[in-house]
Amino acid sequence: MQTVSVRTTQNVVIDYPVASLGDRILAYFIDLFIIIAYFILMIFILIGAEAGSTALIVSTLAIPPFLYHLLFEIFMNGQSPGKRQMKIKVVRLDGTPATIGNYLIRWLIRLIEVDALSGAIALFTIAVSGKGQRLGDIAAGTTVVKLVEQRAVTAKEVFTVSEDTYTPIFQQVVQLSDQDIELIQQALEVNRTTGNSLPVMAVTEKVKHSLGIQTDLPPVKFLYTIVKDYGHITAGK
Numbered sequence: 001m002q003t004v005s006v007r008t009t010q011n012v013v014i015d016y017p018v019a020s021l022g023d024r025i026l027a028y029f030i031d032l033f034i035i036i037a038y039f040i041l042m043i044f045i046l047i048g049a050e051a052g053s054t055a056l057i058v059s060t061l062a063i064p065p066f067l068y069h070l071l072f073e074i075f076m077n078g079q080s081p082g083k084r085q086m087k088i089k090v091v092r093l094d095g096t097p098a099t100i101g102n103y104l105i106r107w108l109i110r111l112i113e114v115d116a117l118s119g120a121i122a123l124f125t126i127a128v129s130g131k132g133q134r135l136g137d138i139a140a141g142t143t144v145v146k147l148v149e150q151r152a153v154t155a156k157e158v159f160t161v162s163e164d165t166y167t168p169i170f171q172q173v174v175q176l177s178d179q180d181i182e183l184i185q186q187a188l189e190v191n192r193t194t195g196n197s198l199p200v201m202a203v204t205e206k207v208k209h210s211l212g213i214q215t216d217l218p219p220v221k222f223l224y225t226i227v228k229d230y231g232h233i234t235a236g237k
Contacts, residue, residue, distance in 0.1 A: 002131055004145050005095045005196070015194050016145040018132035019088040021123065024144060028119070030082035035065045070107040074100055087147045093131065098142050106136030168229035172211035180207075181230050184223050191220060 003015040042060050051057055072080040078090035078098050090098050090106070113121045113135050122134040132143045184207070187199035197219070204219040207226060215222060 004091060004093065004131075004143060005198075015196050016091075016148060019086075019144040019146045021126055021132075023086045023088050023146060024126065024132075025123075027080065027082035027086040027088060028114075030085050031068065031080050032082075034081055035068055039065060069110065070103060073098075073103045073107070078103075083144070088144050089147060090137075090142050091145055092142050094141075098140070102140040102142050105140040106134075106142055109136035109139055110134075166228070166232055168232050169225055170211065170213060170229050171233070172213060173226055173230040174233055175211060176207075176226075176230060181227055184227055188220065188223055188227075 002018040004018060005015050039061060046057055046060065051060075069080055073083075073090055076084065079088070083089055090103070092098050092102060110122075113119070113125075122136075125134045125138070126132055129138070131137075132145075137143050184203055187203040191197050191200045200219045200223060204222055207213070207223070208215070217225065
């Protein structure tokens, strides 16, 4: 399965699977339904209000549907209502959030490959690109990923009380905060569930540098020791 590594706000990298063609098609039809519903509703409103201005009628009926995907993706962080319902979103291939420029490029090309050509080219390109990209995504350097649920890790889960006879190895852990420990646990969880060791390696180097620790312990064992030491030292506080 093709995946894209996305960096979270906590600077942890998580591998998300590329959105399936089925998810993207369903998202498209959900958005299409919303656009059609809007169009019908506005017609009834304009008729009821006896709107006589041609410019008002055209702008009300044409501009919002025309800009629908561009505006929603910009203001909803890479998602339209259909994408949000299907739990998929637009991201850059390097895993960083897409920019307004990225959204604009993929939207402009969408007008041709999806709207003008009924999506035939888009479906073909997504199916064969290997990265879930239509032509707009290729030009913008983006793709669409599936937002798999990430289990939240709380301080209560990680601050387990160690046995009374345990002697902490790294007394420097008192310099860490609850948020630091939760970040460490997040990295360990990513490594455990996905096999992605990059977050563990990055957090290990950051902790060693911050606390001035030199050790030959493997990164995973080192971080588990840090969590255990912190839990033991802070248990009585």
